[in-house]
Amino acid sequence: MADVLYTGPIPAERGAELTMGGGRSETSALTGTGGGRGTATTQNSQRPNTCCFCWCCCCSCSWNEEERQRWRRRKKIPDTKMETIPNCEACTKPSLEEIRLWSQSFDKLMRNPAGRNVFREFLRTEYSEENMLFWLACEDLKQEMNKSAIEEKARSIYEDYISILSPKEVSLDARVREVINRKMQDPTPHTFEDAQLQIYTLMHRDSYPRFLASNIYKALVHGGSRTPSESYS
Numbered sequence: 001m002a003d004v005l006y007t008g009p010i011p012a013e014r015g016a017e018l019t020m021g022g023g024r025s026e027t028s029a030l031t032g033t034g035g036g037r038g039t040a041t042t043q044n045s046q047r048p049n050t051c052c053f054c055w056c057c058c059c060s061c062s063w064n065e066e067e068r069q070r071w072r073r074r075k076k077i078p079d080t081k082m083e084t085i086p087n088c089e090a091c092t093k094p095s096l097e098e099i100r101l102w103s104q105s106f107d108k109l110m111r112n113p114a115g116r117n118v119f120r121e122f123l124r125t126e127y128s129e130e131n132m133l134f135w136l137a138c139e140d141l142k143q144e145m146n147k148s149a150i151e152e153k154a155r156s157i158y159e160d161y162i163s164i165l166s167p168k169e170v171s172l173d174a175r176v177r178e179v180i181n182r183k184m185q186d187p188t189p190h191t192f193e194d195a196q197l198q199i200y201t202l203m204h205r206d207s208y209p210r211f212l213a214s215n216i217y218k219a220l221v222h223g224g225s226r227t228p229s230e231s232y233s
Contacts, residue, residue, distance in 0.1 A: 089116060089117065091113035098112060104207045121216065122210075122211045126210070134195075171202065179194050
């Protein structure tokens, strides 16, 4: 298995997704008030309440993600907010050699801006583009030095990708949500580090193999297509 980008702690076993972190409500994570245990009554209540967070292909984390994608297809959820985000990162056109390197490891794909653009386009077809958008938002937060800007970006990330009310909510286990709720009392550039690693791992294990087998990637390898044109600068 390829090395990943992070050196931080590996998330512990995934737990129930029916509570917002077990200790504080979502509102208290953003306002610093409130307490006690709250039970989510949104679509998350339809998901399995336990998960092993292992590397095996039968892990219920993957089941959760597949169920989310099928649900979004049935409901035909519009991605109007996503469309307001720039389509691609600025990058140079990748060579055929670079494109072929993306199949060697997920790390090489994610380190390449053009690779991220293509992978993001693939995730869009699977209704899971929010995973990449969240990962990119976390990378942007890590570069921020101004405290007020950090707080603003952290709140925006929470509302867009962590909140159970958001249509772009990413799949996270209860332990990671609890960590986030605690860290949101005093946000730092690394507030979402555990969550970012968990989503990175999910994309690596669940989406990356399908990407390599997709027509999108095969067409690039065989020179029959190109990466999104708006990504080139």
